[in-house]
Each structure stands twice: as C-alpha cells, then as structure tokens.
Amino acid sequence: MKISALIYIASDWEFKAKDALWPNGYIAVFVLHGGSEAYRVNVCVMNPAEGYKQMMSAKVWSENGAHEVCKFIQRLFYFEGEIEAAT
Numbered sequence: 001m002k003i004s005a006l007i008y009i010a011s012d013w014e015f016k017a018k019d020a021l022w023p024n025g026y027i028a029v030f031v032l033h034g035g036s037e038a039y040r041v042n043v044c045v046m047n048p049a050e051g052y053k054q055m056m057s058a059k060v061w062s063e064n065g066a067h068e069v070c071k072f073i074q075r076l077f078y079f080e081g082e083i084e085a086a087t
Helices: 063-078
Strands: 006-011 026-033 039-047 051-060
Touching: 026 063, 039 063, 051 063
Parallel strands: none
Antiparallel strands: 006 051, 026 039, 039 051
C-alpha cells in the first residue's frame, strides 16, 4: 500500500506520555473533511460509561488517501493475519 499524501499522525495530548493507558471500549476509525483543504482520519475509543475519547488523528491531503489510512489503521486493530507495511 502506498500512502504518499499522509502529512502526519499525532496522538491526543493526554496519551502522549509513555505510561498512558489505552482506555477500554470500542475503537472507531473514520474520515472527516478538515477545515482547510486536508482530510482528517480520527481514531476514537467509545464506551457507554465515558462517551468517546479522541486517541489520535492523521492529516491527509486527498480523500482517497484518507480512506486508505483509515482502512490501514482499522486493519491494525481488527485484522487477523499479516499486514503489509505502508510506504
């Protein structure tokens, strides 16, 4: 898979510490059109008790690229098997 339009991936501030724990819940990965010309891939953890927590986001220039990043991240969490590296 080639993702040439990926600008960055950043974790939310409260999860940047090395000892930060990943919260319990369902993982949601989705694409939103950003405020500028870019698209955002968001990774959130959702549970009934705490609502949702933004875990990380990626900025991608193209909509197709954003969906490719979204699918790649989703496979990291849910795919059982080998995942090819993004280049």
